[in-house]
Amino acid sequence: MIVCSCNVLSDGAVRACLSRGPDCPRTPAQVHACLGCSPKCGGCARTIRSIMQAALQGAAKESLGHACGEGCASSCSLVLFQSAEEGITA
Template sequence: MIVCSCNVLSDDDIRAAVGDSDDAIRHAKQVYGCLGCSAECGRCARTIKTIIDEALGPCAKACCAGCPHNHQVAANDETAKPADFALAAC
């Protein structure tokens, strides 16, 4: 389904951008950046946010330390292993 008619973005495009990104995508602006475009009229922003939340599933509100979307743990503590946190924090 086409979600953004200005940039011709489908819901599959948005889900792929969220899934393929190394960073946690939380906002429509980030999706546009990943897909190499920018917001035009903005009418699709709410729908894009809904798709982002669905694509992230339980990570939509806040990633736990072991979540693959949360890269801050590894950046802040070089000795920390995200897999170790996944068992303890999730």
């Protein structure tokens, strides 16, 4: 499914760049950069955030946790999403 019509990005492409690690995108704009483009209208930001949130939930279900080092984990969008859902402010 195309989630960004401006750049013709699919949900699969977005998920593919959400591998955990120090280069993990932290914002929808960073997802665009990971995929070699930049946001234009911004209409896809909410959908991309939802995909990022689903990726976190999937990792939590699989008990994979966060594989980044401490420096990354403290500002990783996936951790921030988790903290927001749990009512914890980072």
